[in-house]
Amino acid sequence: MIVVMEPGATDEMIEQVIKRLRDFGFDVHLSKGVERTVIGAIGEKTAEKIQQIEATPGVQRIIPILQPYKLASKEFRQERTQVNVAGVVFGGAHVPVIAGPCAVESREQLLETARLVKAAGAHLLRGGAYKPRTSPYSFQGLAEEGLKLLAEAREETGLGIVTEVVNPRDVETVAEYADMFQIGARNMQNFTLLTEVGRTKKPVLLKRGLSATINEWLMAAEYIISAGNPHVVLCERGIRTFETETRNTLDLSAVVAVHELSHLPVIVDPSHGTGKWKYVTGMAKAGVAAGADGLIVEVHPRPEEALSDGPQSLRPEVFEQMMKAVDQVARAVGRYVLEQPCAANLA
Amino acid sequence: MIVVMEPGATDEMIEQVIKRLRDFGFDVHLSKGVERTVIGAIGEKTAEKIQQIEATPGVQRIIPILQPYKLASKEFRQERTQVNVAGVVFGGAHVPVIAGPCAVESREQLLETARLVKAAGAHLLRGGAYKPRTSPYSFQGLAEEGLKLLAEAREETGLGIVTEVVNPRDVETVAEYADMFQIGARNMQNFTLLTEVGRTKKPVLLKRGLSATINEWLMAAEYIISAGNPHVVLCERGIRTFETETRNTLDLSAVVAVHELSHLPVIVDPSHGTGKWKYVTGMAKAGVAAGADGLIVEVHPRPEEALSDGPQSLRPEVFEQMMKAVDQVARAVGRYVLEQPCAANLA
Amino acid sequence: MIVVMEPGATDEMIEQVIKRLRDFGFDVHLSKGVERTVIGAIGEKTAEKIQQIEATPGVQRIIPILQPYKLASKEFRQERTQVNVAGVVFGGAHVPVIAGPCAVESREQLLETARLVKAAGAHLLRGGAYKPRTSPYSFQGLAEEGLKLLAEAREETGLGIVTEVVNPRDVETVAEYADMFQIGARNMQNFTLLTEVGRTKKPVLLKRGLSATINEWLMAAEYIISAGNPHVVLCERGIRTFETETRNTLDLSAVVAVHELSHLPVIVDPSHGTGKWKYVTGMAKAGVAAGADGLIVEVHPRPEEALSDGPQSLRPEVFEQMMKAVDQVARAVGRYVLEQPCAANLA
């Protein structure tokens, strides 16, 4: 790290900082410019040491050189990690699509949706049993009953199950039914929850927090991996900005950046990313073109009856068209979504 | 709510929307302009119904008229709620100050800090036993051992205890020791946790999320109140913006806005709000001038040895000066911080 | 528009508002709910009237129903506008690429770049003669001398010229040389400049402001169109958010949204959008997949010698690869970049 001293720092202060750095085991390089004294410190460092040096009298600021994540970094592992979820692999040439309703509402709704998305070519089924809702008066999900319905849908369609866990107490229960945990945006820094799913061996879909930097997102992944679970798939789902035309601002450059910084696969959620079904197909195509390793999309047979997120849910026929469109884009970048390319021209 | 139809919505679509609104029990007013048809819908509405109407064909968007929180709103209760924490009251003429270290690090550190902040006039002691840290490799707190030290510090100094709870499983344990729960910014939408502290009768300090709107913050309070616990104090601690000179952007207009929209008391955290101890006193004074019902400030006897947040922690002598300064500002707006105004001129 | 009255608004206040609305020529619909009185007002309205009603005693807020832009809206014109710049058309099946250096630095640098981007398939040449720089000590551009070099490059390569104008006084001079004005992000709300380029007939590339909403961006286009110049091409170039890994956050959903709200073509600038050349190709592909009607990309023969924006400039060979890659994506969405699809497999 680099320690920048204040303009008025005395020689005593500088020596005191150097002494502390050496006590912490750093190699120290002093560099006195005309306007600033800067101290380079090489060695193993922890967040504690950084803050302690930063709080030492005479220090203006600390500039870390290395990123704080290790196991999630590309330096730790060069080739893309492949995460296998019920036989579906994220991180290879194939670009899997997770589809299904925002929430499991009923047996009929779920089974109908599962059949429809399966028919359209989806690879995994999503559906929330525990719903984190902004309002305490909103539908909070069917809980374990919902998990059972998901398992039934898997039984029937063969689609593996991706579902959210929000409470550390439910990790075991959800693990019994799901093929992949989803950690939602609001829980990206629920470190208790991250650690607990990290103690299982089940794949984790880790959504980016609403105002999380890419760096913080990779640190959240580091929590899971360092607890023992390397099967992490990241999910860009939009960040919060000043723009109100879309529900969030889908940051597709995060896909490109994650591929530069990390070995973890990263998928895109154009449903939450835009909040409007009309914008979903366009952003799904853009996500795949940017190099996304998968998509997660909300589909509902009758969005106008959905108990949550109807406005951003695709009708099954629109989803089917989207699948064909994203497959064509995937093939243009050397990958594929559908096993069989569709013949139709989508222009 | 107001339903805005798309420019091309057909008469059939409009009739269908009106029918659904009536089925939901709304009183309906149709208003056809030259360019848009707008439907006013009066009645009790839930988030589900709003989204279902929004997802109906032909609907462009929904504009809710009423805010979604009820129990937290000023319309529910006009006078300011007073929250009593171990004899210290938030929401009256007095402006209490919560002070102490970011984390409980050791018996010596905590007791020393407690004595110092007490001597400077603080009214409650803060200190984290369970620390939500961005990095899994950082000090995670002393857990229950930390709670015991906090209780010992209360024993000695008489200061009530404010401490964070991050795991629903720890709510009971924390409740045994603390006088007030703190819900941190990263957990503002950890709805499980909100509901569980809502089932106790212990006061809750609810920090605003990093990218939470004031509306969402009040909805989080609604979770706690609707679960049965009306003893909520809000805490503005800075939001995330593009500015990097400060750790967060302390949004003091949130204090003014909360007083307009809600009956809950709201305090200010200038330590996290700025991230730099040099900026704390200025923003503490500004917070009190804006009408804050209290302050929460990080103090450490030796910030350069702190295991977290040293750069934003005040040294005890600076904290003492801050207390005098904020007391003078409080008196200028008809309130007070210190029981006895200090004689010294602070100009 | 919808006028929402305060909860405590008296009957007198309500009548006063209705009277004012009628005086302004609105048709008025009164709707008294249990908790709020809401007044619908139909008719032609101006920003003045909206604010005057909003400032009337008893009014809580105003909700406009119609978007404020007219000539830029899809309701004004359904089919996509085509803008012809020196024979290159934006808004059709072809996806033109504007390429060149950030700044015109010298005759050699510009001509070399022009030849290289032409050879790689670019359709128009960019290059700044007047540079808006954050620092007064940075290279400010060659001014008219730069414009002459651009004209010379056009002469030699046949590529039309796109260049920025920053000063209303220079509009005439720039118009003499350029085929298309560029209005930079920092000038998106320089209304004097917008009006002046609106009085010419030359095409305008209107970049989105760093923190401009899509709505404000379309209002800026409205300034140009309403002044008499309908030849406007919008350019998404990234917005300012909290993320620091990228220079800006490229908001590709803006492409999709503009196509929904407006008839104007919209292109994407992945160079400023990311700030790093490594991220440019990925985001260029994503932009085309999202439906962008063109691209603008910074290219420099030797980025390490560039007088501005070297870190985000592509080397010519990387640009050539990018052209092939985006062409393949364009063809997957029913469009094309290169006249002749390249045979090479880009996987």
Next chain:
Amino acid sequence: MIVVMEPGATDEMIEQVIKRLRDFGFDVHLSKGVERTVIGAIGEKTAEKIQQIEATPGVQRIIPILQPYKLASKEFRQERTQVNVAGVVFGGAHVPVIAGPCAVESREQLLETARLVKAAGAHLLRGGAYKPRTSPYSFQGLAEEGLKLLAEAREETGLGIVTEVVNPRDVETVAEYADMFQIGARNMQNFTLLTEVGRTKKPVLLKRGLSATINEWLMAAEYIISAGNPHVVLCERGIRTFETETRNTLDLSAVVAVHELSHLPVIVDPSHGTGKWKYVTGMAKAGVAAGADGLIVEVHPRPEEALSDGPQSLRPEVFEQMMKAVDQVARAVGRYVLEQPCAANLA
């Protein structure tokens, strides 16, 4: 500056970077860590050189150590600059208040407002003659006619005039009438305009851009000072964030930060900062408590008839109360607003 090399940078690349740095005249310190090579470079540097080094192969990123502004920095000048506007001084113990309507609408409106704000204790008169409006269909100001009315109001009341200039062509005309130029938020990076007001000797009120960092804001001031005009007063007027309850987010920590980083006085605009008159007094008090060197506030005799910004304009009687309230807060921090403290208790 610090040059951080990529993990895979070769020795050749490192030597090439060192050679270039030495050619640029830097003193170079090489520091090879286990995971990264870092090169410290001491010497005079320009933005061009920084970017050229950053674009050199093998370089991952550049970390500048010194801030880019010189003349605006506290290191250039330690004591607070005092700016004298028609006898009113910003930057001393006195906290002047600039008040008046958003726009000059008519002779009657302006003179009436001038008399009222003068009676309430205001020190300077504001009023826009050239209005930058989001919509081309909104009232654009009375132009020179408005300037004449401002001069007449000064004649009658003795209040100096602060008014916005938006077009470089109008600088001379505005200078004839005004005592202080205002550069609006949308023009903070209109570098042509900055340079032109920098060539006059008239004081400049420089508003912070909607999404400008404090660093960029000081760079804008540097443009004015380096052009020859040191009479700059900064104005915090709110930044753009995701929050919608307020028009902007008034960043009062910017006041504290500017005082740490610069010698320039900084004032606060609570009218634009909040967008709602009800929030103005609270934020005005907070601004003064944070150390603001002045306030600028919109006042209109009849906000419901204002041609712009009525919802955020104070009625004269509210303004009068605000003046008393901010004076009391100013005195609590060792300063004053009114020459004579008012006797009334404002509690």
